[in-house]
Amino acid sequence: MLTQAPRGTYDLFGSDIRTWQMIEKEVYTLMEEYRFQEIRTPIFEHTELFQRGVGDTTDIVQKEMYTFLDKGGRSITLKPEGTAGAARAYLERRLFADAQPTKLFYLTPCFRYEKPQAGRDRQFYQFGCELYGAGGYMADAEVISIAYSLLTRLGISNVTLHINSLGGPQCRKAYNQKLAEYFMDNREKLCPTCQERLNKNPLRILDCKSPVCQEVVKDAPSTIDNLGTECREHFDNLTKQLTELEIPFVIDSGIVRGLDYYTRTVFEFVCNDIGAQGTICGGGRYDGLIEELGGDPTPAVGFAIGIGRLIMAMEAIRGKTVWKEEADLYIGHIGDSAGKTASRLAFLLRSKGFRVETDLMGRSVKAQMKYANKIGARFTLILGDTEISQKEAVLKNMADGSTMQVQFEDLEALGAAIR
Numbered sequence: 415m416l417t418q419a420p421r422g423t424y425d426l427f428g429s430d431i432r433t434w435q436m437i438e439k440e441v442y443t444l445m446e447e448y449r450f451q452e453i454r455t456p457i458f459e460h461t462e463l464f465q466r467g468v469g470d471t472t473d474i475v476q477k478e479m480y481t482f483l484d485k486g487g488r489s490i491t492l493k494p495e496g497t498a499g500a501a502r503a504y505l506e507r508r509l510f511a512d513a514q515p516t517k518l519f520y521l522t523p524c525f526r527y528e529k530p531q532a533g534r535d536r537q538f539y540q541f542g543c544e545l546y547g548a549g550g551y552m553a554d555a556e557v558i559s560i561a562y563s564l565l566t567r568l569g570i571s572n573v574t575l576h577i578n579s580l581g582g583p584q585c586r587k588a589y590n591q592k593l594a595e596y597f598m599d600n601r602e603k604l605c606p607t608c609q610e611r612l613n614k615n616p617l618r619i620l621d622c623k624s625p626v627c628q629e630v631v632k633d634a635p636s637t638i639d640n641l642g643t644e645c646r647e648h649f650d651n652l653t654k655q656l657t658e659l660e661i662p663f664v665i666d667s668g669i670v671r672g673l674d675y676y677t678r679t680v681f682e683f684v685c686n687d688i689g690a691q692g693t694i695c696g697g698g699r700y701d702g703l704i705e706e707l708g709g710d711p712t713p714a715v716g717f718a719i720g721i722g723r724l725i726m727a728m729e730a731i732r733g734k735t736v737w738k739e740e741a742d743l744y745i746g747h748i749g750d751s752a753g754k755t756a757s758r759l760a761f762l763l764r765s766k767g768f769r770v771e772t773d774l775m776g777r778s779v780k781a782q783m784k785y786a787n788k789i790g791a792r793f794t795l796i797l798g799d800t801e802i803s804q805k806e807a808v809l810k811n812m813a814d815g816s817t818m819q820v821q822f823e824d825l826e827a828l829g830a831a832i833r
Contacts, residue, residue, distance in 0.1 A: 422528075422536025432737035433725060434539075438521060440567050441541050448560055450517040450543055455499035457523065461489040466706055467498035469615070476607075478526040492525035496542040496718055497700070498707075504546055505709045514547030521721075533688060533723045542697075542718035546704070549713030551652040554679045554699060555659060557715050561683060561695045562661050564719070570685070570727045573694065576666035577656075577681040578638060579649040580617075583702070585642035586677070590616055592635045600630045620670045636667040645678055652679060677701050679715065685723075687730035694723040743832050744786035744794045745772040746779060752797040759797075762825055768832065787812065793832045795822060 419425060426434060445452070461481050468474050480492040493499055500518055503509070509516045521541050530536060543560055545553055558575070565573055581589060593616040601609060605624040612619065620631055641649065656663050669680050680698035688694075697717025704712035728735075743763065747756040753773070760770040771789060773782050779796060786794050794810045801807040801822075809820045809831055820828055 420536070422530035424535065424537075429735060429737045432739075433728075433735055434721065437541075437568065437721060437724065440564060441519070441521060444560065444564055444567070445519045445543070448517070448556070450519040450545075450560075453500055453503060453518045453520050455493070455496070455503055455520065455522070457525075458490050458492050459499055459502065461491040463498050463502055463707070464491055464494060467501060467703055468495065469618075474526065478528050480525045480527055493522070494524055494526045496520050496522050496524065496540050497544060497703070497716060500542075500544045500716075501703050501707055501714070504544075504712075505704065505707055510546070510704075510709065510712065515553065516546040517543070518546075519543040533720070533726055535722060539721040540718045541721060541724075542716060544714060544716035546712055546714045548715075549701065551648050551655060551679075553713070553715050554652050555655040557697065557717055558656065558681060559659055559661060561697070561717050561719065565683060565695075565727075568724070568728055569731060570694075570724070572687050572731060573683045573685045573727065575656075575661065575663040575681060575683055576669055577653070577663050577679065578666055578669040579641055579645060579678050580637050580670060580676055580680055580698075581641045581645045582677055585640060585645050586617075589635065589637060589640040592640065593617065593619075596634050597630070603627075603630050617670060620668070631668075637670070638665065638667045648678060681717070683719075685727040685730065688723065688726040694727050695719040738790055740769070740790040740792060741771045741786075742768045742792055743770045744782070744789070744791035745770065746782040746786065746794060746796040747773060748779060748796070748798040752799065752802055755802055756797050759822060763829065766825065766829055768829065795820070797822070 461479070464479060465475055474494050479494050482490055484490050500520065504516060504518075519542065521539065523537055524540050525537055527536060528534060543557060545557055562575065580586060594612065597604065597608075597612050597616050597619055601612065603626060604612065604619065605622065605627050608619045608622050608624070608627050619627060620634065622628065622631070638649075653663070653665070669682055670676075676698045678699040678701070681696070682693045683695035684692045685694050686692055695717055697715070699713070699715040701711070701713045703714060704710070745756040745760055747753045756772045760772045763770045771791065773785075777785065783794065791812055794812060795807050797807055805821060805823050806819055807822050808817050809828075810817045818831065820831055822828055
């Protein structure tokens with residue numbers, strides 16, 4: 415049907431769009447305080463960017479991407495997440511040549527082909543931030559503090575920060591060997607996809623959603639118990655800094671995140687009140703991503719928050735917000751001459767910042783007043799031939815019913831009366 419949106423997509427309007435705008439306003443305010451700059455990358459990129467950046471053994475690349483050939487025969491993919499595009503821009507626009515660190519953020523639509531359910535859509539929206547050039551634990555703590563601050567400002571108190579460390583290249587190599595040996599002993603218990611992953615990237619098995627694999631994963635070696643000295647020190651310092659910042663957390667060795675570019679720190683903010691899709695924010699460190707895309711070794715850390723899940727968490731606490739779309743003034747009119755005056759008066763008042771409506775439907779005066787009440791107009795003004803000739807009309811306060819005579823051509827006086 416042409417009148418039905420594609421499955422897994424939705425329209426935003428009315429009170430819903432006001433909630434999104436409120437969140438976006440908080441994001442822009444917060445990012446200005448932390449001195450992050452906005453970046454807007456294309457909705458689609460070359461497919462290889464995600465294959466190399468996200469990882470060709472991930473569920474995203476193997477199962478979920480919207481990929482197609484363009485008219486030039488090039489393989490193009492609608493972006494399934496924001497980090498890879500930001501990293502590409504960091505290299506292409508030579509942002510590494512500027513004073514470091516480079517601090518970027520985005521609000522962007524993303525696309526993944528998966529079964530639609532609560533908190534998981536085929537088109538969804540992410541707020542994310544990326545910090546390039548700083549490799550210490552303080553950068554990790556700053557990024558985590560941004561996510562924590564946003565959740566706090568939005569009144570989302572029913573979330574828990576889970577953190578883990580995947581280690582760097584050396585301890586990851588040793589850990590992957592242990593992991594491969596463990597899963598090899600349990601190969602027959604794994605799903606077909608994970609049996610294939612065993613030979614390519616055993617770490618991805620930890621992120622498998624299959625119940626049979628999750629049962630096997632329970633007894634797998636822990637990343638946190640297999641860190642080298644340097645990675646252990648990094649993680650310990652991070653936990654101390656989070657304690658210093660009074661950001662509560664739990665250490666969760668089960669977090670590996672679903673993307674191959676993560677190293678060392680990984681974290682999630684989890685809400686227990688929105689069902690199975692409880693992770694509303696995920697991120698971590700990805701020190702190898704820029705090099706994987708062809709740049710010099712560059713430390714980086716960031717996160718992404720799904721706006722839809724963010725709203726689910728907000729509504730779990732205080733219910734759905736219904737925004738009242740008030741007008742400052744409704745100008746009713748009787749007759750063609752009064753209609754022209756009402757239109758001119760509305761135009762002039764709007765130019766001064768007032769929210770003004772007037773009749774466009776040819777309604778009766780009674781119907782106009784009913785409409786003014788429905789839209790929450792704070793004041794009403796009715797113009798007819800008598801009012802036009804005298805240049806004076808009755809201004810009514812809809813809250814208490816009080817009235818006053820106003821010279822409606824005196825915009826300053828009229829503005830003061832309805833302010």
